[in-house]
Amino acid sequence: MSYIQIKSVSKKYGDLTAVDNISFEIKEGELFGLLGPNGAGKSTLISIITTLIKPSGGQILVNGLDIKTKQSEVKKILGLVPQDIALYPTLTAGENLAFWGKMYGLGGRLLKERVKEALEIAGLSDRAKNRIDSFSGGMKRRINIAAALLHKPKVLIMDEPTVGIDPQSRNHILETVQKLNKEGMTVIYTSHYMEEIEFLCSYIGIMDHGKIIAMGTKEELRKLVSNKDVIKIKLTNENDAVFNTIKKLDNVDNITFIDGDLSINTGNADTVLAKIISTLENAKCKIQTINIEQSNLESVFLHLTGRALRD
Amino acid sequence: MNKIINIAVFDFKKLFRDKVAILSMILLPLVFTFIMSSIYPNSKDIQEIPKVGVGVTNLCSSELAATLVEELRADPSVYLLELTEQEILDAVKSSGIEVGFIIPEDFGQEKEDIINYNITVVKTPSSSGHSAIVSILESSFTEIIAKEGTRGYYKNKLDSLNITEQNRILFILSKKFDEKINKGSLVTVESSVYTAGNNIKKFDGRAQSSMGIAVMFVMFIVIIGGMGTILDDKKNNTWGRLGISPTSFTQIMAGKILGTFIKGWTQIIVLILFGKFVLGVDWGNSLGTSIIVLSIYLLSVTGIGMFLATLVKTDAQLGPLATIIIIPTSMLSGCYWPIEIMSETMQKIAVLFPQYWAMKALRSTVIANMSLSDTAIPLIIMGAMGMFFFVLSTMSGAFKHEPKQKRGKGADVAA
Amino acid sequence: MIFNIALKDLKVIARDKKALILLLIMPIVITFILGAAFGSSFSKRGLDITVFPVAVVDKDGGDQAKAFIEDFLVKDLSSLFTTQIATEEEAFNLLNSEKVSTVIVIPENFTDNINNGENSIIEIKSHINQQFNSNLVSSVVNGYMQKLSLGNTGANAAIETSQEYNLPLNSEDGTFEAQGVIQELQIRFNTDTLAFTESNQEKNKSISSIQYYSAAMLIMFLLFGALRGARMMIEERETRTLGRVLTTRANIATMVLGKFLGFFIICTCQALVLILFARFVYGVYWGSSILGFTLLTLSTIFAGSAFAMFLSSISKTSEAADGLGNILIQVFTVLGGGMIPVQLLPQFMQSLSRLTLNWWAMQGYVDLMFGRDLITILPSVGVLLLMGVLFLGVGITKLRLQ
Incomplete structure (x- = not known):
């Protein structure tokens, strides 16, 4: 049963179309990943779902409620973890959580319990009395997430929750997300980190230039590039002519070259690899390393757009 | 809410x-x-008005000048210092006194039909307190003039009546004048802010x-x-x-x-x-x-x-x-x-x-x-x-x- | 090296429009307002008084009241205010609606009381928003009543004395005698008035309020300018670029001096703009001694920059320095005569004034504006330099220890 229905939603800023006629559905209890490079329109879409931005067109239903007409009911169902830390730096972690809890209508003993729980989820119970501005980036991120959990939302929307933090905090966050989802929470997780989406999400949408360019389970998406490997070659010098030669080889589907990294999508790495290496050597390109990767979301994106995720 | x-x-x-x-x-x-x-x-205790430092150099030996200085000294808002001219200039410059007065030697004397009542004032140009002191001097002076005037007028009368014992009568006149002055001005002016209700309030x-x-x-x-x-x-x-x-x-x-x-x-x-x-x-x-x-x-x-x-x-x-x-x-x-x-x-x-x-x-x-x-x-x-x-x-x-x-x-x- | 550091700071500040507004436009505006506000307390020109309405209530109706109203209020003072006669009720209605600024109430039996030597009270009621005009009314009425009182006091004394000694009077009831004294005194009051001349020392010299406040605001905003520099110094410490600069060949003394030079140049540029603006737009005369003026301005800037240095050495964050600096500068300015003339303050406050660098700088500028020479301002310059050296010394010592 689909819990969130997005029906031909678009958003235009003058000439720029940030979200371009998007439609999809998210089932209850799903961990939905929204993957795409920076500027793909993920945050705009999230802002539209959370009622911060009015769409130029289209309709969104959350649990059957139109977000336009039933705004305050929808807001109570949703919990958003914003991309930027949205906390008061001079207040303590506990005070911040208490504040946001009250903004969701919590009070009294329930509020105290929820704040305690949220601090436990963030793993920062012992730092409740410390001011946010004394926290590290990762700790702030964790409180930033905790603040969205206080009212036990049916849907948790996380907009790039792991930007710029240490690996330890990142692992903590990913584990938390998994745990919350197992407890039955529907989660929308946006990121431009392919690994995170791949690790977490059961159902994935890939976004680029304001459009959903592919959608499905991990397996379904991989099938798009099935039997395709990625050969990654690190070069110390470059030669545009030779790239064109490689492109024309049999079994080579696509080729990108970024900062000395040559990525080649191919149907069969074993047959084509020898040819590629000899072509490169003939052109006097020096090879540092060669890697052969099985297909992943990165290669899906590459396959669909001809660009790498992080260019 | x-x-x-x-x-x-x-x-x-x-x-x-x-x-x-x-x-x-x-x-x-x-x-x-x-x-x-x-x-x-402070509105509550007016007595707390800080005294203003005033310097005086009296170069004149007349009774008029001496009385004027004494009147100034008697004023509750004045702290009077008798200084030399130079001291006055220095004290004003260093803000030791608010204002200084120099009473000239020929104060109250007639010269070419004009009586010299000129007093030299020494103050800094930005002084704001001097005008209050000047008006104290003026008011004291008016009082002295009134007394002198009455006395002079009465003396003329006595002269025209050829009355002896003039000194004694004039002494009594002065005494009566002083008594009346001490009882307060005949007409006093009371200024206050118009307030709702009848209480009188100063600004x-x-x-x-x-x-x-x-x-x-x-x-x-x-x-x-x-x-x-x-x-x-x-x-x-x-x-x-x-x-x-x-x-x-x-x-x-x-x-x-x-x-x-x-x-x-x-x-x-x-x-x-x-x-x-x-x-x-x-x-x-x-x-x-x-x-x-x-x-x-x-x-x-x-x-x-x-x-x-x-x-x-x-x-x-x-x-x-x-x-x-x-x-x-x-x-x-x-x-x-x-x-x-x-x-x-x-x-x-x-x-x-x-x-x-x-x-x-x-x-x-x-x-x-x-x-x-x-x-x-x-x-x-x-x-x-x-x-x-x-x-x-x-x-x-x-x-x-x-x-x-x-x-x-x-x-x-x-x- | 030192110049390099200073130059960088200059570039940073020149890009900051907000700071430019605060450091240049603000002093110009405030100087103008202060100059306009206190237009009269410095120059000898009187205020431009517009004629304002006054109501008088005559509860007496006698000759004395009539003379007071008709001859004095209506005739003599017509250039000051217009007088309208009203009943008590009318008058207070007018006052309440601010249609008149002041109500003068002549009590019952006013004339009789004066003639009988009994006291009476003239009431002057002013509207709360018309204090200035009311004070004017009070003071002229006071002057009139003092003379009226003294005249009658003299007359009464004369009559009583005559009665006591049984002296022959010119008329049965003594009125003539009384009139004689009163007339005599009125003449004397008009001829014998004190005249005040200002001492030669300061004669013909006065400074206008715009002059005074141009100097006061110059000093205040120089301090703000220096504070801005101090903030940059701490921001540098916060963003760790201070550490980076120190890892180059620069040592702490070079660093401090470079920063200090930066403040100094910033403040000098600011001073130059403000001084020239005041000179050519407001027509402010800064004195005739160019040498003295330059010396005084530079020592003020020196003391101000050193103060900023000191501030940055004792504050941990740029916000703290900013806040503390703002507070101190404003307090110094009020105390040092930058907003209201120091002479208005009570004595103990005036002594406190001397602890501020604003006061010393102000004294120097005022001296120069009076046309005095270099020698007169040397004490001010000396104290400013001493303050500067002290602030700088403490600043460097504190930074060394960090």
Whole structure:
């Protein structure tokens, strides 16, 4: 049963179309990943779902409620973890959580319990009395997430929750997300980190230039590039002519070259690899390393757009 | 309602986390009030008037000159020093005395049909206290002239009647004259401020200056400490987060305004109590009306603060903008000094500022004990100003919760 | 090296429009307002008084009251205010609605009381928003009543003495005698008045309020300018670029001196703009001694920059320095005579004034504006330099220890 229905939603800023006629559905209890490079329109879409931005067109239903007409009911169902830390730096972690809890209508003993729980989820119970501005980036991120959990939302929307933090905090966050989802929470997780989406999400949408360019389970998406490997070659010098030669080889589907990294999508790495290496050597390109990767979301994106995720 | 209170209470809490804000919003106005009100004597005990240092060099040996000096010495507000000419010049220059007088050798003597009553005054050009001393001298002199005149006229009469024993009679005349003088002037003039009710009240400079400082600093706390929190919320991204919480825009704004109100009133209360108990300022009998006046003033300034907050992007920009607006307009509105000392044009310009109306209304309630109906016009004007700016700023759409668009920058935003 | 550091700071500040507004436009505006506000307390020109309305209530109706109203209020003072005669009720209604600024009430039996040597009281009620005009009314009425009282006191004394000694009087009831004394005294009051001349020392010299406040605001905003520099210094410490600069060949002394030079140049540029603006737009005369003026300005800037240095050494964050600096500068300015003339303050406050660098700088500028020479301002310059050295010394010592 689909819990969130997005029906031909678009958003235009003058000439720029940030979200371009998007439609999809998210089932209850799903961990939905929204993957795409920076500027793909993920945050705009999230802002539209959370009622911060009015769409130029289209309709969104959350649990059957139109977000336009039933705004305050929808807001109570949703919990958003914003991309930027949205906390008061001079207040303590506990005070911040208490504040946001009250903004969701919590009070009294329930509020105290929820704040305690949220601090436990963030793993920062012992730092409740410390001011946010004394926290590290990762700790702030964790409180930033905790603040969205206080009212036990049916849907948790996380907009790039792991930007710029240490690996330890990142692992903590990913584990938390998994745990919350197992407890039955529907989660929308946006990121431009392919690994995170791949690790977490059961159902994935890939976004680029304001459009959903592919959608499905991990397996379904991989099938798009099935039997395709990625050969990654690190070069110390470059030669545009030779790239064109490689492109024309049999079994080579696509080729990108970024900062000395040559990525080649191919149907069969074993047959084509020898040819590629000899072509490169003939052109006097020096090879540092060669890697052969099985297909992943990165290669899906590459396959669909001809660009790498992080260019 | 809970959410509104929540926003207000936490805004208030945040203010107290900022020590610098506390210093500049509570301590600075206290210091200002202290210094500015020290210009005026304490309204409760007039005896405390500080004596003004006055220097005199009497080069004249006449009785007239000597009497004049004694009269000056006898005045309760004068601390008289007899100095040489040079000492007077030095003392004035170093501000040791407020003013110096040099009575010339030929004082009171006739020269070419004109009696010389010339006294040389030594003062700094910026001296403001000298005029009071000069009028003491003038008044003493008039008294001496009256006595001398009566005596002279009477002596002529006695002469024309060929009466002996003149000295004794003239002595009695002088004695009677002095007795009458000591009983007080025949006609006294009593000036007071017209107040509601029948109590007589003198104009209270301390109350006026304390009010002025309060009116000005309240504007600071309302604009920077109050409406500035919206910008602060934007900076902290919490403005957007407030927008996605199930709280309406009206509730959020009401919370912000309530928080601002609490801050403003905290400052007002601190200043009123400080004025009352430390400086002995009399805040008058119509305290209730004054509270209404200040509340409406707070609302009108809140409207202005909200408007200013729409003009800038960060609270770091709001500070200088607010300062450049608040200080000059407060000066023009009579927060620093009585507005009457300024030129007519300046006084007309002042009508544009809410501080002017607040001061006007407060003078009526604090000093003249007037009632609400007497302050209706200032209240209506302040209310209208507040509404105008409130509507203007909500219409501007600057408080939308929309996140900033990082359009087309995808590629160069670092991961 | 030192210049390099200073130059960088200059570039940073020149890009900051907000700071430019605060440091240049603000002083110009405030100087103008202060100058206009205190237009009369410095120059000898009187205020431009517009004729304002006054109501008089005559409860007496006798000759004395009539003479007071018709000859004095209506005729003699017509250039000051217009007088309208009203009943008590009318008069207070007018006052309440601020249609008149002042109400003068002549009590019942005023004339009789004067003739019988009994006391009476003239009441002057003023509207709260019309204190200035009311004070004017009070003082002229006071003067009139003093002379009236003294005249009659003299007359009464004369009559009583005559009666006591049984001297032959010119008329049965003594009125003539009384009139004679009163007339004599009125003549004397008009001829024998004190005249005051200002001592030669300061004669013909006065400074206008715009002059005074140009100097006061110059000093205040120089301090703000220096504070801005101090903030940059701490921001540098906060962003750790200070550490980075120190890892180059620069040592702490070079660093401090470079920063100090930066403040100094910033303030000098600011001073130059403000001084020239005041000179050519407001027509402010800064004195005739160019050498003295330059020396005084530079020592003020020196003391101000050193003060900023000191501030940055004792504050942990740029916000703290900013807040503390703002507070101190404003307090110094009020105390040092920058907003209201120091002479208005009570004696103990005036002594406190001398602890501020504003006061010393102000004294120097005022001296120069009076046309005095270099020698007169040397004490001010000396104290400013001493203050500067002290602040700088403490600043460097504190930074060394960090």
